[in-house]
Amino acid sequence: MPSRAIPYLKAVVHVLCLLPALYLLQMYRSGALAAEADPTNFITHFTGNWALWLLLADLAITPVRRVHSALSWLVRFRRMVGLYVFFYATLHLLTYVLLFSGYDIAAAIDGVRAGHLAEPWTQLKLIWPTMLDDLKKRRFIQVGLAAWVMLLTLAVTSPQRVLRAMGGRNWKRLHRLIYVVGIAACIHFWWLVKTGVRTPWEVTAVLTVLLLVRLAYSIRRRAKTVKTAAVAGA
Numbered sequence: 001m002p003s004r005a006i007p008y009l010k011a012v013v014h015v016l017c018l019l020p021a022l023y024l025l026q027m028y029r030s031g032a033l034a035a036e037a038d039p040t041n042f043i044t045h046f047t048g049n050w051a052l053w054l055l056l057a058d059l060a061i062t063p064v065r066r067v068h069s070a071l072s073w074l075v076r077f078r079r080m081v082g083l084y085v086f087f088y089a090t091l092h093l094l095t096y097v098l099l100f101s102g103y104d105i106a107a108a109i110d111g112v113r114a115g116h117l118a119e120p121w122t123q124l125k126l127i128w129p130t131m132l133d134d135l136k137k138r139r140f141i142q143v144g145l146a147a148w149v150m151l152l153t154l155a156v157t158s159p160q161r162v163l164r165a166m167g168g169r170n171w172k173r174l175h176r177l178i179y180v181v182g183i184a185a186c187i188h189f190w191w192l193v194k195t196g197v198r199t200p201w202e203v204t205a206v207l208t209v210l211l212l213v214r215l216a217y218s219i220r221r222r223a224k225t226v227k228t229a230a231v232a233g234a
Contacts, residue, residue, distance in 0.1 A: 006073065006076060009077075010076075010077070010080065013077055013080060013081070014080070017054065017080075017081065017084040017087075020046070020050045020088070021087075021088075021091070024043065024046060024047075040095065040099045040100060043091075043095045043099070044092065044095045044096070044100075047088050047089075047091040047092040047095060048088075048089075048092045048189070048192075050088045051085055051088035051089040051091075051092055051185070052185055052186075052189065052203050053203070054081055054084050054085045054088060055085045055178075055181065055182055055185060056182070056203060056206050056207060056210065057081055058078060058081040058082050058085055058178070059178065059179070059182060059207070059210045060210060061074050061075060061077060061078045061081070062075070062078070062214075063210065063213045063214070063217070066217070079158050082154065082155070082158065082178070083155055083158065085151060086151045086152065086154070086155040089147070089148050089151050090148070092144075092148075093144075093145075093148050096141075097124075097127075097131070101127045101130055101131050101134070102127050102130060103123055103124065103127050104123050104126075105123075107119065107123055108120040108122075108123045111123075139191055140188050140191035140192045143184050143187050143188045143191065144184075144185075144188040144192075146184055147181050147184035147185050147188060150177045150180060150181045150184070151181055153174070153177065154174070154175055154177060154178060154181075157171065157174060157175070179211060179214065182207050182210075182211075183207070183211075186200060186203060186204045186207055189203065189204075190204070
């Protein structure tokens with residue numbers, strides 16, 4: 001892939017990754033979202049699903065690029081897709097905070113308009129005890145929040161300057177958390193749906209395949225390293 005084509009492809013990927021958010025916004029503006037039986041539940045599943053699908057796409061980049069050296073350019077899209085995973089996961093979290101937990105959005109907006117810039121924070125403090133109680137009682141919230149915190153860590157450390165400051169080896173070790181995020185996200189999905197619902201099996205199956213491919217590659221690389229060391233020491 002010519003280097004000059006990468007910026008154009010990145011523009012296309014940006015548009016494709018933003019399309020779900022734009023679609024959701026259009027649903028809100030057209031009234032289609034309000035026509036849903038449960039708009040809040042729809043937004044929750046919509047944002048969560050897209051976070052998961054993009055996460056799987058991000059995890060698939062590395063094994064796909066290893067198929068052939070001509071596909072090595074795909075790695076240049078991994079950071080971008082990963083940041084969109086964080087974007088949709090954050091929308092997923094905000095759906096809970098702003099819509100499920102009782103946060104008074106109207107009061108926050110009115111307060112800001114009246115010059116009380118701390119009003120959004122005041123409204124958050126009012127619902128904080130409720131959210132903490134939910135966190136203690138509901139295990140799907142616990143594992144989901146843990147996944148989001150890990151994604152936040154990866155997003156903050158994604159810039160090149162952070163990579164240089166941390167060193168390549170430490171940076172790679174930290175960013176292997178993306179696999180833990182995938183596992184936590186699937187667990188969050190299974191614990192979120194009602195008993196007997198098997199919807200999460202598809203993303204779980206894809207994640208399992210990607211993890212097995214990663215494991216196979218690690219074993220193969222380690223065996224090759226051991227063989228090389230044995231030949232060198234002979």
